[in-house]
Amino acid sequence: xxxxxxxxxxxxxxxxxxSMCWHCQSEMAGEYFCDRxxxxxxxxxxxxxxxxxxxxxRLAIDTKVLEAKFYELSRAFHPDFYQxxxxxxxxxxxxxxxxxxxxYRTLRDPIQRAEYLLDLEAGAVKDIRTSPPAxxxxxxxxxxxxxxxxxxxxxxxxxxxxxxxxxxTDRTNLEERQRDMEARLQQLFVRWDALQDRxxxxxxxxxxxxxxxxxMRDILSNRTYVKNIVNDLVATIA
Amino acid sequence: MxxxxxxxxxxxxxxxxxxxxxxxxxxxxxxxxxxxxxxxxLTDNGxxxxxxxxxHLTRNPERTVxxxxxxxxxSLADVQGELAYFxxxxxxxxxxxxxxxxxxxxxxxxxxxxxxxxxxLRAEAFLGESITKAVITVPAYFNDSQRQAxxxxxxxxxxxxxxxxxxxxxxxxxxxxxxxxxxxxAVYDLGGGTFDISILKLKNGIFEVLATxxxxxxxxxxxxxxxxxxxxxxxxxxxxxxxxTHPDHMQxxxxxxxxxxxxxxxxxxTIVSLDLPxxxxxxxxxxTRDQLEGLCSPLxxxxxxxxxxxxxxxxxxxxxxxEVVLVGGSTRMPLVRQxxxxxxxxxxxxxxxxxxxxxxxxxxxxxILSGGTTDMLLLDVTPLSLGIETMGGVMSSLIRRNTTIxxxxxxxxxxxxxxxxxxxxxxxxxxxxxAKDNRSLARFRLKVPPLPAGVPRIEVTFLIDANGILxxxxxxxxxxxxxxxxxxxxxxxxxxxxxRMIEDSFKFAADDVSARKxxxxxLDAGALIxxxxxxxxxxxHLVSAEEVAKIRTALSALASAKEGTDPRAIRGRMADLExxxxxxxxxMLDDSLKQGLQGKKISDVT
Numbered sequence: 001x002x003x004x005x006x007x008x009x010x011x012x013x014x015x016x017x018x019s020m021c022w023h024c025q026s027e028m029a030g031e032y033f034c035d036r037x038x039x040x041x042x043x044x045x046x047x048x049x050x051x052x053x054x055x056x057x058r059l060a061i062d063t064k065v066l067e068a069k070f071y072e073l074s075r076a077f078h079p080d081f082y083q084x085x086x087x088x089x090x091x092x093x094x095x096x097x098x099x100x101x102x103x104y105r106t107l108r109d110p111i112q113r114a115e116y117l118l119d120l121e122a123g124a125v126k127d128i129r130t131s132p133p134a135x136x137x138x139x140x141x142x143x144x145x146x147x148x149x150x151x152x153x154x155x156x157x158x159x160x161x162x163x164x165x166x167x168x169t170d171r172t173n174l175e176e177r178q179r180d181m182e183a184r185l186q187q188l189f190v191r192w193d194a195l196q197d198r199x200x201x202x203x204x205x206x207x208x209x210x211x212x213x214x215x216m217r218d219i220l221s222n223r224t225y226v227k228n229i230v231n232d233l234v235a236t237i238a
Numbered sequence: 239m240x241x242x243x244x245x246x247x248x249x250x251x252x253x254x255x256x257x258x259x260x261x262x263x264x265x266x267x268x269x270x271x272x273x274x275x276x277x278x279x280l281t282d283n284g285x286x287x288x289x290x291x292x293x294h295l296t297r298n299p300e301r302t303v304x305x306x307x308x309x310x311x312x313s314l315a316d317v318q319g320e321l322a323y324f325x326x327x328x329x330x331x332x333x334x335x336x337x338x339x340x341x342x343x344x345x346x347x348x349x350x351x352x353x354x355x356x357x358x359l360r361a362e363a364f365l366g367e368s369i370t371k372a373v374i375t376v377p378a379y380f381n382d383s384q385r386q387a388x389x390x391x392x393x394x395x396x397x398x399x400x401x402x403x404x405x406x407x408x409x410x411x412x413x414x415x416x417x418x419x420x421x422x423x424a425v426y427d428l429g430g431g432t433f434d435i436s437i438l439k440l441k442n443g444i445f446e447v448l449a450t451x452x453x454x455x456x457x458x459x460x461x462x463x464x465x466x467x468x469x470x471x472x473x474x475x476x477x478x479x480x481x482x483t484h485p486d487h488m489q490x491x492x493x494x495x496x497x498x499x500x501x502x503x504x505x506x507x508t509i510v511s512l513d514l515p516x517x518x519x520x521x522x523x524x525x526t527r528d529q530l531e532g533l534c535s536p537l538x539x540x541x542x543x544x545x546x547x548x549x550x551x552x553x554x555x556x557x558x559x560x561e562v563v564l565v566g567g568s569t570r571m572p573l574v575r576q577x578x579x580x581x582x583x584x585x586x587x588x589x590x591x592x593x594x595x596x597x598x599x600x601x602x603x604x605x606i607l608s609g610g611t612t613d614m615l616l617l618d619v620t621p622l623s624l625g626i627e628t629m630g631g632v633m634s635s636l637i638r639r640n641t642t643i644x645x646x647x648x649x650x651x652x653x654x655x656x657x658x659x660x661x662x663x664x665x666x667x668x669x670x671x672x673a674k675d676n677r678s679l680a681r682f683r684l685k686v687p688p689l690p691a692g693v694p695r696i697e698v699t700f701l702i703d704a705n706g707i708l709x710x711x712x713x714x715x716x717x718x719x720x721x722x723x724x725x726x727x728x729x730x731x732x733x734x735x736x737x738r739m740i741e742d743s744f745k746f747a748a749d750d751v752s753a754r755k756x757x758x759x760x761l762d763a764g765a766l767i768x769x770x771x772x773x774x775x776x777x778x779h780l781v782s783a784e785e786v787a788k789i790r791t792a793l794s795a796l797a798s799a800k801e802g803t804d805p806r807a808i809r810g811r812m813a814d815l816e817x818x819x820x821x822x823x824x825x826m827l828d829d830s831l832k833q834g835l836q837g838k839k840i841s842d843v844t
Contacts, residue, residue, distance in 0.1 A: 079704045083607045098646040
C-alpha cells in the first residue's frame with residue numbers, strides 16, 4: 001500500500017469518527033440532527049458553505065433558494081429554540097447559528113462569494129495588496145499626493161477647492177474602474193460556472209480552470225485595493 | 239417551565255407584560271396605570287419607586303433619581319456635558335458612575351434594579367406566582383457595556399435575564415403578531431432618552447433585521463430641556479430670577495415643559511404657568527406649536543441622519559420600505575410624524591399604543607423562549623462594529639456592524655519576543671478608524687506558554703451572542719487546550735461587584751418591603767379618613783354628640799399615626815376608627831333604607 005492511499009483511509013476514518021452523535025454515540029445518518037436521539041449536532045468545520053446550503057459550487061446562485069434555506073436552518077439552529085435544552089445543546093446551537101450567519105453573509109454577496117470560492121478552490125488567495133495594481137500605479141501615486149495636499153490645506157482656500165474638484169474627478173474615474181472590474185468578474189463567473197457544468201477532466205479544461213482562478217484572484221484584489229482608495233477619498237472630501 | 243415576563247425598562251417609564259393565551263398584555267397594578275415612572279426616590283421611609291417617587295421630583299430633587307438609563311454602562315466623563323441638568327449628585331468609582339442618595343451611593347444598574355423589582359412585584363401580585371425570569375429590552379443602538387449593565391440590573395433585581403432584546407425589533411414582533419405583516423418595514427423609535435431606527439424584512443414568521451442605527455442620547459428628555467431653557471430665559475428676563483440654582487424649581491420648570499409639550503401634540507397653543515419661589519408671584523407665558531417645532535426641529539432632523547444610514551447599510555431606498563412603524567411616546571409629536579412621513583414617503587403606522595408596544599413585543603419574545611410561540615423568529619444584528627486595537631493604535635474590525643447575531647470571528651495571536659508569556663488584547667466597539675475614538679469594551683491578557691517568538695499559536699474567538707453581548711474564548715492551537723479569559727470591562731461592573739450588589743439587594747429588600755407597607759397603609763388610611771369625614775358631614779346628625787366626639791378622636795389618632803412610619807400602628811388606628819364609626823355607618827344605612835321606602839306601597843317592597 002503506498003502512502004497516498006493510506007492518507008485517504010485516514011481521512012475516511014476521521015470522517016467516520018465525526019459522524020457519530022456526540023450524545024448517544026450512534027452513527028449519524030441525518031444531516032444536522034441525530035436520527036436516534038434527535039439531538040442537534042455541531043456543524044463540521046470542514047463543511048463548506050455551499051454544501052451547508054445544499055447549493056452547487058457555482059458563482060451564480062439562486063438567492064431565493066439561499067434565503068429560504070437560511071431561514072430554514074435558522075429555525076433549526078437559533079438559540080431561541082434551545083432555551084430549555086442542556087448546556088451542550090445550547091452551546092452547539094450558538095456555534096451553529098454563528099457559523100450559519102457567516103455562511104449566509106458570505107454567499108449572499110457576489111464578491112465575497114467569489115473570494116470564498118477562490119479560497120476553497122485555490123487555497124489562501126485573499127492576500128492583501130500593499131502596492132497599487134500595475135495599470136493604476138501612476139494614477140494612484142498622484143492621487144495619494146493630492147489627498148495628502150488636500151488634508152494639509154486650509155479647507156476654505158481656493159487651492160483646496162481646486163484640489164477637491166480634482167479629487168471628485170478622480171473618484172468618478174476610480175468608481176468607473178471598479179464597475180469595469182466588476183463587469184469583467186461577472187464574465188469570469190459565467191465562464192467558471194459553464195466550465196464546472198461541463199465537468200470535463202481534460203488537460204485543456206484544467207488549464208482553463210487555473211487561468212480563470214488566476215484572473216479572478218487578480219481582479220478581486222485590485223478591486224479591493226481600488227475600493228479602499230475610494231472609501232478613503234470619500235471620507236476625506238466629505 | 240416557569241413563566242417568563244417581558245420588561246420595557248425605559249428612560250422615563252417602564253412596563254411589564256406577559257403572554258395571555260397567545261395575546262401579549264401589559265400588567266397594571268390595582269387602580270393604577272400600567273406605566274411605572276422610572277423614578278427612584280430616597281424618603282425618610284426608605285427607597286420608593288414609580289408614581290409615588292415622581293412626586294418627590296419637585297419636593298426632594300437631590301434625592302430623586304430619574305432618567306438613570308442615560309448613565310447605564312457609562313463613565314462620568316461620558317456624561318460630563320449634561321451633569322448640570324441633573325439635581326442629584328453623580329460620582330465615579332472604578333469607571334462606573336455612582337449616584338449619591340443620602341449616605342449611600344448606588345450604581346445605575348442598582349437604581350434600575352429597583353425599578354425592575356417594582357415591576358417584578360406587580361407581575362407577581364397580578365399573576366399570583368413567583369417571577370424569576372425575564373426578557374428585558376434595550377435601545378438597539380446600545381453598546382456592549384450598556385447591554386451588560388442592563389443584564390446586571392436584572393440579576394440584582396433577582397431576575398434571570400434570558401434575553402436582552404432591542405426595542406424596535408420587540409415592537410416589530412408585537413406588530414407582526416397582530417397583522418401577520420410581510421415585506422420590509424422601518425421601525426422609528428423615539429423614546430424618552432434614546433432614538434433607534436431598524437429596518438426589517440418580514441417573511442413567513444422570520445423577522446430579519448437588515449440594519450439598525452440610532453442615537454443613545456436623543457429623546458423626549460432633550461425636547462423638554464429645550465423648552466425648559468426657554469422658560470428659564472423668560473423668567474430671568476421678566477422677573478430677574480435665576481431658577482437654575484434652585485433644584486426644586488428647576489424640576490417644576492422641567493415638568494411644566496414636558497406637560498406643555500404633550501398638550502401641544504393636540505393643541506396649537508397652550509399656557510405655561512408656574513409659581514415663583516418665595517412668593518414672588520407667578521410666571522405665565524403662551525407657547526405655540528410653531529414655537530415648539532422651531533425649538534425641536536434640529537433635534538428631529540438629527541434623527542433622520544441615522545435613518546438614512548440604516549437605509550444605506552441595508553442597500554435600500556425609501557421607496558423600498560413597505561411600512562413605517564412609530565414607537566415611543568415622542569412619536570406623538572406631529573412634527574416627528576411629518577418628518578418621518580416626508581423621509582419615507584408614506585404615512586407611518588401607529589395602531590398600537592407607542593408606550594406599550596415594546597413591552598408587548600418583549601412578552602412575545604419571552605413566549606418564543608419558553609417554547610409557546612414557535613412560528614416566529616427574530617434574527618437581529620449587532621449595531622456597532624467590534625474589533626481589537628492593533629499596532630499604531632488603529633482599530634482592526636472583526637465583526638462589522640449590522641452583522642446578524644449570533645456572530646463570531648476568530649483571530650490568531652502569536653508572540654514577538656522569545657519567552658514572551660502574555661499578549662495584551664484591547665477590545666473596541668465603534669466605527670472610527672483609531673482605537674482611541676472608539677468605545678473601549680475590555681482589556682485582557684492572553685496567557686502564552688514561554689516559547690521562541692512566533693511559535694505559540696493562540697486562536698481567540700470573539701462571539702457576540704443573541705443578546706448582542708460579547709463572549710471571548712481562547713484556544714492554544716498546539717496543545718488544543720482552551721483557556722478561560724477573565725475580561726475586565728472598561729466601563730462596567732465586574733462579576734464580583736454584581737455578586738455583592740445582589741447580596742446587598744437582599745439586605746435592603748427588608749427595608750424596601752417595610753417602606754412599601756408604610757406607603758400602602760398611608761394610602762388606605764387616607765381613603766378611610768376621607769370617607770369617614772364625608773359620613774360625619776352627611777350623617778353626623780343621626781348619632782349622639784358623644785359618638786361624634788368618639789369618632790373625631792379616632793380620626794385625629796389615625797391622622798397622626800399616618801404621619802409616622804409604623805404600618806402596624808396605622809392599621810391599628812384604622813381598625814379603631816372603623817370600630818368607633820360603626821354606629822354611624824349602621825345609622826346611615828338605616829336612614830338611607832328608610833328614605834328609599836318612603837312613598838312606596840308595602841307590596842312594592844315585599
